[in-house]
Amino acid sequence: MESGPQLTVAGRFLIGKQPSQRIPERDAAARQLHALVDGLSLQGLAGHLTQAEMTAQLDVFLCELITG
Numbered sequence: 001m002e003s004g005p006q007l008t009v010a011g012r013f014l015i016g017k018q019p020s021q022r023i024p025e026r027d028a029a030a031r032q033l034h035a036l037v038d039g040l041s042l043q044g045l046a047g048h049l050t051q052a053e054m055t056a057q058l059d060v061f062l063c064e065l066i067t068g
Helices: 010-017 024-045 050-068
Strands: none
Touching: 024 050
16 A cells, blocks of 8 residues: 555656656646646635636646646
C-alpha cells in the first residue's frame, strides 16, 4: 500500500510518480497550473470572477495542457 497523498491523474501526468521521473516540461506545467489556481483564487476572493468562471478557466487550461 502506498503512503502519502494520492495523486490525481492530472497530478501523475504533471509531476510523474517519483521525483526521479520529473520532466522539465511537466515541472513548468505544474508551475503554470499553480500560478493559474493562485490567480483565480485571488480573482474569486476579490469578486471579479464567479466560481463558474473560475472553473471554466481551469477547464480550458487543463484541456490545452492535456491535448497539447
